[in-house]
Amino acid sequence: MEYTLTMTFLTETGEKSNVSISDVKAGITNEEVQVLMDSLIENNIFENSKGMVVSKYSAQVTERQVTKFTV
Template sequence: MADKSLVMIFINQEGTRANITLPGVKDNITQQEVSVVMDTIIAGNVFASSGGDLMSKHSAQVTERNVTELNVR
């Protein structure tokens, strides 16, 4: 089973990177949708990081992790 997550990477007030990861991202998410969400997060100042407020977008990526459940009982 594949588990996909969206990792959004921002630059904070200190100039360092801060990540927000959203699990269970849909397969057909677009760059435009991600860009709008990141802009909304920045404009709304809804998340803080140890380096201060999120100031700008750095990058984003969809990661996929394969999970194989093992029955050990």
Template sequence: MADKSLVMTFLNEEGTKANITLPGVKDNVSQQEVSVVMDTIIAGNIFSSTGGDLITKHSAQVTEKNVTDLVVR
């Protein structure tokens, strides 16, 4: 089973990177959708980091983790 997450990276007021990870991202998420979400997060000023408010977009990526469940008794 593969688990996909969206990792959005922002720069904060100190100029350091801060990540927000959203698990369970859909397979066909577009760059435009991600960009709009990131703009909304910045405009709404709803998250803060140890380096201050998030002020600009840096990057985004979809990561995939493969998980194999094992049966143990």
């Protein structure tokens, strides 16, 4: 299984901005995600055309099962 964490933040302009991290561990907890999101906000890690991220909006983990075939 592959897991991707998608975090949605609100920017200083009030728009939503997404940050995705591939290959997160299975069973990542709500507390771990909250700490990560808080850290990204506090350290001003991301800025884009919508401005700096200023608050958390939502987060989700997407689980994807990949089956590879030999051809």
